[in-house]
Amino acid sequence: MNSEKMTGARIVIETLIEQGVTDVFGYPGGQVLNIYDELYKASDRLNHYLAAHEQGASHAADGYSRVTGKVGVVIATSGPGATNLVTGIATAMLDSIPMVAITGNVPTTLIGKDSFQEINITGITLPITKHNYFVSDVTELADTIREAFQIAKSGRPGPVLIDIPKDVQIAQCEFESKGVVPFAEQGKASESDIDRAVELINKAKRPYIYIGGGAAGEGMTNDIKALAEKIDGYIGCTFMGLSALPNSYDRFLGMQGMHGKYASSMANKEADLIIGVGVRFSDRATGNTAKYCKNAKIIQLDTDLSEINKNIKVDVGIIGDIVDSLSRILKKCEKQSHPEWNDEVNALKAKGKEISDKNEAADEYALTPKKMFDIINAVKDENTVIATDVGQHQMWAAQYTDFERTRRFASSGGLGTMGYGLGAAIGAQIASGDRTVLITGDGSFGMNLNELATAVTYNTPVAIVIMDNGVLGMVRQWQTLFYGKRYSNTVLGRKTDFVKLADAFGLPGELVATPEEFEAAFKRAMTHNGPYLIDAVIGKDEFVLPMLPPGGSIEDMITSKEEASK
Amino acid sequence: MKRFVIAALVENKYGVLTRVSGLFMRKGFNIDSLTVGETDNPEFSRITVTLKGDDYAREQLINQLKKLHNVKNVKLLDEEQTVERELMLVKVKNSPENRSEVMAASEIYRAKVIDYNPETLCVEVTGEPSKINAFINVMQPLGIIELCRTGVVALERGRSIV
Numbered sequence: 001m002n003s004e005k006m007t008g009a010r011i012v013i014e015t016l017i018e019q020g021v022t023d024v025f026g027y028p029g030g031q032v033l034n035i036y037d038e039l040y041k042a043s044d045r046l047n048h049y050l051a052a053h054e055q056g057a058s059h060a061a062d063g064y065s066r067v068t069g070k071v072g073v074v075i076a077t078s079g080p081g082a083t084n085l086v087t088g089i090a091t092a093m094l095d096s097i098p099m100v101a102i103t104g105n106v107p108t109t110l111i112g113k114d115s116f117q118e119i120n121i122t123g124i125t126l127p128i129t130k131h132n133y134f135v136s137d138v139t140e141l142a143d144t145i146r147e148a149f150q151i152a153k154s155g156r157p158g159p160v161l162i163d164i165p166k167d168v169q170i171a172q173c174e175f176e177s178k179g180v181v182p183f184a185e186q187g188k189a190s191e192s193d194i195d196r197a198v199e200l201i202n203k204a205k206r207p208y209i210y211i212g213g214g215a216a217g218e219g220m221t222n223d224i225k226a227l228a229e230k231i232d233g234y235i236g237c238t239f240m241g242l243s244a245l246p247n248s249y250d251r252f253l254g255m256q257g258m259h260g261k262y263a264s265s266m267a268n269k270e271a272d273l274i275i276g277v278g279v280r281f282s283d284r285a286t287g288n289t290a291k292y293c294k295n296a297k298i299i300q301l302d303t304d305l306s307e308i309n310k311n312i313k314v315d316v317g318i319i320g321d322i323v324d325s326l327s328r329i330l331k332k333c334e335k336q337s338h339p340e341w342n343d344e345v346n347a348l349k350a351k352g353k354e355i356s357d358k359n360e361a362a363d364e365y366a367l368t369p370k371k372m373f374d375i376i377n378a379v380k381d382e383n384t385v386i387a388t389d390v391g392q393h394q395m396w397a398a399q400y401t402d403f404e405r406t407r408r409f410a411s412s413g414g415l416g417t418m419g420y421g422l423g424a425a426i427g428a429q430i431a432s433g434d435r436t437v438l439i440t441g442d443g444s445f446g447m448n449l450n451e452l453a454t455a456v457t458y459n460t461p462v463a464i465v466i467m468d469n470g471v472l473g474m475v476r477q478w479q480t481l482f483y484g485k486r487y488s489n490t491v492l493g494r495k496t497d498f499v500k501l502a503d504a505f506g507l508p509g510e511l512v513a514t515p516e517e518f519e520a521a522f523k524r525a526m527t528h529n530g531p532y533l534i535d536a537v538i539g540k541d542e543f544v545l546p547m548l549p550p551g552g553s554i555e556d557m558i559t560s561k562e563e564a565s566k
Numbered sequence: 567m568k569r570f571v572i573a574a575l576v577e578n579k580y581g582v583l584t585r586v587s588g589l590f591m592r593k594g595f596n597i598d599s600l601t602v603g604e605t606d607n608p609e610f611s612r613i614t615v616t617l618k619g620d621d622y623a624r625e626q627l628i629n630q631l632k633k634l635h636n637v638k639n640v641k642l643l644d645e646e647q648t649v650e651r652e653l654m655l656v657k658v659k660n661s662p663e664n665r666s667e668v669m670a671a672s673e674i675y676r677a678k679v680i681d682y683n684p685e686t687l688c689v690e691v692t693g694e695p696s697k698i699n700a701f702i703n704v705m706q707p708l709g710i711i712e713l714c715r716t717g718v719v720a721l722e723r724g725r726s727i728v
Contacts, residue, residue: 126585127592131635134580151635306629309622 003176008138009034009169012102013042015145018177021073023047023064023430025057029077030117031104034169036075049430049458051423052450054081058088059423060454062097064431066410067385069217071098071152072427078105079117082163083124087417089159090128094414095240096213098157100148101125107167108136122163130158138171146181154184156214156304186303189320189328196316197299198332200273204297206341207233208271210256212285213240213413214278214302214322218406221245223326224277230330232338233275234345236264238285239398241278243386243409247402253349257285258548259395262352262559265546267345269293269554276300278322281312282414291553301325355546355559362561365539369393369467371515372536373400376437376465379519379526385410385428385436387462389421389444392473395544397439419447422464426451429460435526436461442468442492452505455531463525464533466498469540477543481564498535509533567618569598571643571650571720572628573728577636578604578611585634586613595619595627599652599717610638612728616695616718641728643720650720653692654701655680659709660687671704686711 006014012035016024026048028036039048051057054076061072072092076085082103092099105111106118122134131151133144141164148160201207209228215221215237221244228235228251235245236256245252253264268274274296279285281300286292289312298314300307301322308317318325360370373396380386382404388394388411403409410428412420422445425438445466455462472490479487502509507530512518518536525532547558558564576582583602590597597617605612619627624642631640658668660683672679672689675697681688691701695718702713722728 122581123584126588304633306626306633308629309625 003174005172006175007034007038007170007172008141008164009038011138011141011173011175012145012164012169013038013046014175014177015142016073017042017045018179019071019146019149020180021046021071023049024073024075025049025051025060025064025427026075027051027054027057027077027081029081029104031078031106031166032075032081032169034166035102035104049426049454052453053448054084055087055419056423056426056448056451056454058085058099058101059091059417059420059448060427060430061099061101062088062092062420063387063410063424063427065092065097065099066424067407067428067432069407070431071100071149073100073102075102077117078103078121079119081117082119082121086124086128087419088423089125089161091412091415091417091420092159093128093130095412096157097159098152099159100145100152101159101161103161103163104169105134105163105165108165109167111165121161125161128159129161132161132163134163135168136165138168139173141168142175146178150181150184155186186321187319189318189325193316193318194325194328194332197318197329200297200299200316201231201275201329201333202336204231204233204273205338206270206272206344207231207275207338208267208273209233209235209275209277210237210268210279211235211241211244211277212238212279215241216244216278216406219323220277220326221406223323223330225249225251227275227326227330227333230335231333232336232341234267236260236268238279238282238413239411240413242398242401243403244406246404248404253345255398258287258550259399259544259546260285261399262355262546262557263345263348265548265554265557266348270344270348272296274298276314277326278302280307280310283311286312287548287553287556288551359545359560363542365542366514367512367518367536367538369396369538369542370400372465372467372518372538373397375515375519375522377402379522380437383432383434384408385425385432385434387411387421387425387428387436387438389438389440390416390418391441391444392477392542392544393439393441393444393467395474396467399544418444421445422448422451422455425462425464426455426458426460429462430458435463438462438464440464440466441473442466442470442494442496442498443472446494446496449501452502452507452531452533456506459530461529462531463522463528464531465522466533466535467538468498468535469538469542470494471540473540473542474544476540480541481549481558498533502533507531507533509535511535511537513537567620569616569618570624571645571648571718572615572631573641573643573720574613574615574631574637575605575639575728576611576613577638578609579636582611582636583613585636586631589630589634590627593626593630595623599715601717601719614717614719639728643722647723647726648720649723650694650718651692652695652698652718653690653716654698654713655688655690656702656705656713657686657688657711658705659711660685664708668705668708671701675701675704677701
């Protein structure tokens with residue numbers, strides 16, 4: 001394509017298309033009028049999805065990215081438009097999700113004058129972006145956008161914000177299309193580090209591979225499985241590592257940590273070697289770091305050098321492209337067999353199942369979370385995307401969902417953003433084209449339910465399951481356990497009729513209270529051509545178990561309600 | 567807690583100093599001094615940071631700095647092999663009683679009197695931070711009115727560069 005003179009606003013659109021973007025989310029406003037004008041003209045080449053609120057648009061871009069690995073794009077106007085993106089950008093930052101956020105701003109002549117809808121969004125987002133830009137010259141605009149995409153997707157991914165004043169959108173310059181920017185080159189781990197890791201692996205008798213969000217991408221999971229098989233080890237994951245491996249894989253023990261599976265958390269504790277892959281040893285996954293795996297050797301593979309030794313002091317840190325490091329370790333390490341470790345882990349698995357069965361049998365409510373997920377797992381297929389909000393329902397989704405392939409889970413891990421789910425589910429559905437299930441709670445759903453309008457407008461087949469207990473369940477659980485049952489502001493007692501609400505927004509909805517009703521409703525939701533809401537009444541005193549109390553370690557694990565009430 | 571000196575080569579662009587100092591704030595590092603100035607190549611600035619901390623703080627600070635997009639290179643300077651300098655301007659009371667003492671101390675510290683006024687004297691002194699501190703101690707009883715320090719700038723000896 002030859003060079004052509006065009007406005008900054010058009011350059012934004014042309015550069016997005018050049019970078020392979022097909023869908024963007026956003027909300028128009030005064031300082032992005034020119035960009036929206038160009039979007040209008042380019043509507044046959046670039047789809048824009050209008051959200052109900054900029055925060056919803058930012059979560060949609062995030063959900064879009066989580067299920068595809070592509071860079072999610074969101075556009076908002078200056079001032080409140082830009083500040084409404086903040087929670088969405090921070091959510092992406094904490095979970096290392098590639099995103100490009102484009103904001104308009106007042107003309108450069110009005111910058112710094114507290115002009116109408118002027119805000120210093122680059123200043124506000126400085127700590128929650130991987131990098132951000134204020135573009136003051138139209139000739140730098142195209143390359144800035146290209147660089148933003150490269151930064152967002154390379155190495156450890158993350159969000160990048162580009163703030164473009166209105167006069168720069170109007171100004172003109174030559175533009176030449178250049179094609180998709182490549183990933184920035186990542187360093188490779190040193191041979192001596194690989195050798196030190198291999199030496200520890202060859203000596204280990206009880207190896208445990210611990211995977212996180214950094215291992216969620218395609219291309220890594222086969223090597224992780226191959227490594228587990230070669231060294232006769234087991235695999236556990238962080239919350240962010242969910243859906244990287246199929247739950248049916250027999251060496252995979254599931255999520256460990258605060259609400260992790262018994263077998264996974266215990267295997268982590270009993271292991272003599274931990275191989276962390278793309279994990280940050282977050283407090284939620286490790287419990288008390290001072291007591292974490294004191295007797296085990298720890299190897300950590302990460303592309304981000306600042307993660308090595310950040311939360312846990314490791315024996316060998318392997319910095320560099322994780323795919324490369326894994327395959328080199330896999331090649332070099334010896335084939336091993338650890339029958340004792342197998343027996344030990346099998347016993348832990350059995351114990352975990354026993355605990356879970358016992359808790360389920362003791363559950364006094366009709367529609368238990370476990371029963372709901374048994375139904376969801378039976379009805380969904382391997383491509384179904386599970387999105388969640390934040391709270392008890394999220395942890396149940398993490399514990400009980402049978403994931404069958406990579407990138408089928410969209411949930412806010414690091415930031416724990418209530419109100420994330422609906423926007424993310426819409427974005428994930430649009431990105432994947434696959435049916436999406438939003439697991440939410442009445443608390444979280446209440447935060448951003450305005451996006452029902454978006455789901456209806458674009459007729460996105462999202463099955464919304466509200467696990468409705470009338471309380472803020474997770475906070476209530478903490479109040480029950482640690483605050484003497486003083487339920488401060490967690491009993492909602494709202495009169496919201498979610499079925500009528502669905503009707504008002506223009507989607508079908510129904511109320512269910514038993515497993516039979518839920519099953520029938522969920523099947524209807526999963527075949528309905530468009531969004532569908534199910535208000536599922538569950539018990540207000542359900543617990544997420546097991547639980548490691550905050551600041552506690554594996555030894556303090558609470559496995560049953562009786563134990564909790566002691 | 568050990569003292570250490572870090573030099574960083576950064577892009578000479580709008581907002582870069584905010585990015586660097588913002589990082590210190592959000593990671594909880596309490597810095598002793600920070601200096602910044604353009605290098606021989608106007609595209610780059612050099613930042614010198616001194617702070618006290620343990621090995622963990624030192625490693626994290628360097629690794630986090632390396633992640634910033636505008637930071638091109640970061641190096642922990644070896645104190646044994648590093649020349650450090652700081653400049654201070656100090657304004658002291660000028661009176662018949664203390665004038666000769668200020669002048670004498672300035673001569674011994676190789677400082678220069680750069681402003682003279684019937685009521686005040688302004689002295690410029692350069693050296694390692696310990697020398698600056700010592701000079702402040704000498705001036706204190708003579709009546710410091712105000713002072714201003716640049717913070718540490720540092721280069722490694724020999725051919726070693728950032």
